[in-house]
Amino acid sequence: MQKNQTLSSLGLILLVAGQLLPQLDFSIVNVGLNVIGASLHANTAALVLIVALYGVSFASCIATGARLGDRFGRRKVFILGIAGFALASTLCAISHSISMMLLGRLAQGLFGALLMPQILATIHACLSGHKHNRAIGLYTAVAGLSVALGQMLGGYLISANFFGLGWRVAFLINLPVCVVIIALSFKLIPETRASQVSSMDFKGMGLFTTLLLSLLIPISMAEQWPLLWMLLILCVPLAYWLWQTQMHLEKNGEQPLLPPSLFAIKITRVGFLSESAVTFCYAGYLFVSALTLQQALHFSPRLSGDSFIALGVMFFVGSMLSRSLASKMSYFKSFALGALITLIGFITTAAMMHHYNSAITLTQLSLATGLVGFGNAFMLTSAFRIALSKVPLHQAGAASSALNTIQQGCFALGTAVAGACYSLFLTHGALNAIGQTLMVLCVILVLISLKVVRFKHQRQSDSDTVSSR
Known part of the structure; x- marks a missing residue:
């Protein structure tokens, strides 16, 4: 397809820098939960909301953000999202109460949802061939590494305690990045719009x-x-x-926002369900693991952040390997394999924390978190491919938006459910609490995986029946 405008390498770097902002802020907060909670006098429920409300506003607005970019210009909406994200980050940084922090996190999710869809849309509109493939590869690589980068950067910034700001600097670091992106975007990022613009589903967004x-x-x-x-x-x-x-x-x-015709396609429903399970369990794992490391094992924010480096790195490796794996086995088998590896990672995490307690080392933790990252990469890529495999071409954009909406919503709900379980099980001690919480997540993942595998066998049986006629 002929592209009307060209996106330079510097413009692509700006877009990727913008991509990192909302993705990093998912994980940066996890490593600061303990110190943020102590500073704002927040209990576990409030800490859950700090993470989850970000996901709620992100999930609710991401499809609308895409349509606003199509209608008014993607560069304009991208810059608006960056500027709003800077203001929201400032609000989080100066928060002196939990209500102020929650308002800031809601705003961060909203403006993150405005800027994120413009990145891929601009790449698709401006690049083709080898340059397009390279840009998509960079986009997915950054997405895979963002968890590790966020945990590591957040831990370092909070522990360094620059200017005596403590955890607040983890939000303030966004400001200079946002200023640079805004200053250069007008020159380096071309303005694009969609030839056909979808209507705004504000009612659906509000109800969702x-x-x-x-x-x-x-x-x-x-x-x-x-x-x-x-x-x-x-x-x-x-x-x-x-x-x-x-x-x-x-x-x-x-x-x-969520086209019912997509849910009428059985394999797409299974794909949406698979994607929901992946994000739900992954978000819950990140939250309770980070909380236990800081509250029960007394890890510093920096040490807590470093504990998840292996998770991000192995997620990236798994994402790269999933492409070749898909050619050797079905998406369903790849999902089941990823689920098995992730389950082993969950169980290993709980077992190691319980056995070694505060004597646990980063190497031991990296084995467990690395398994989770590796398995999650197989599940996530497989679920995405299952969901989109039978979607008509004219509905590809709508399906992708719906998938993102479901994914971010389940990120919020997974954090909330894991946090609630952790709080309820705390009467038996923090290390027992994480073990029981991760067992709940394991049961959910097993049930969904059995559903996916059962659907695969049912499809095979139906195919064999048709062939024998």
Whole structure:
């Protein structure tokens, strides 16, 4: 396809720098949970919300961010997202109360959702052939390494305690990066728009956000459930209302947030379910592992961050290997293999923490976290391919947006559920709590994996039946 504008190497670097901002802030906060909680007098439920609310606003707005870029210009929306992210990061950095921090995290998620879709869209609009493939490779590599980079950078910045700012510098570091990106973007990033613009589904976005919060808040505050049951009960009518709204929009030729026609494709439903399980369990693992390392094993933020370097590196390695693996086995088998490796990583993490306690070393932890990163890479890439394998070409963009929305929503819910389990199990001690919480995540992952494998065998049986006729 002929491209109208060219994206230079420097422009690509700017886009990738913008990509890193929201991705790093997912993991930077994990290594600062203990010191942030102590500074803002936050309990475990509040720490869950610091992580999860970011995911809620990101999930709710990412599809709308893509459509805003298509309509008004991707460079404009990218720059708006960068500027807003800088302001939101400042709000987080100067927070003196948990409510102020939560507001800042919501804003970070919102502006992160504005800037992120513009990156791939600009690459697709400006590059082709070898340059396009190289840019996509750089994009996926950065995404894979961002967890390790975030944990490592966050741990270093907080432990270094620059200017006596402590954890606040982990947010303030975003400001100079944002200023440089904004200053150079007008010159180095070309402006592009879509030839056909989808309508805005603000109603769907609002209902989806309300539904997520109605799940998230009661789960996060599990100890106060008697007061929050009404919110949980609301989820049923909200889900029904959301589904009816999406069906109505699609019937009238508009583009809903979660197109019902995609869910009518069985293999796509299985792919969405697989993606949900991966993100849900991965987010929960990161949260409770980081919390246990800091609160129970008394790791410093820097040591806690370094504990997850192997996870990020092995995720990157697994992502690279998954391409060749896909040619040798089906996506379903690749997912099951990844799930098995991840389960071993979960169990190894809990067993090592319980056995070695505060004497555990980075090498021992790296074995466990590396397994989780490696297995998760196989699962994530396989789930993505399963979900999109039978999607009609004209719905590819809508399916990708829906997948991102589901993925980010499950990141928030996975953090909330793992945090709630951890809090409930704390009466038996922190090391028992992480063991029991990871067992809950293991059960969820096993059930979903069995569903995926069962679907694969069912497809094979159906194919054999047709062939024999």
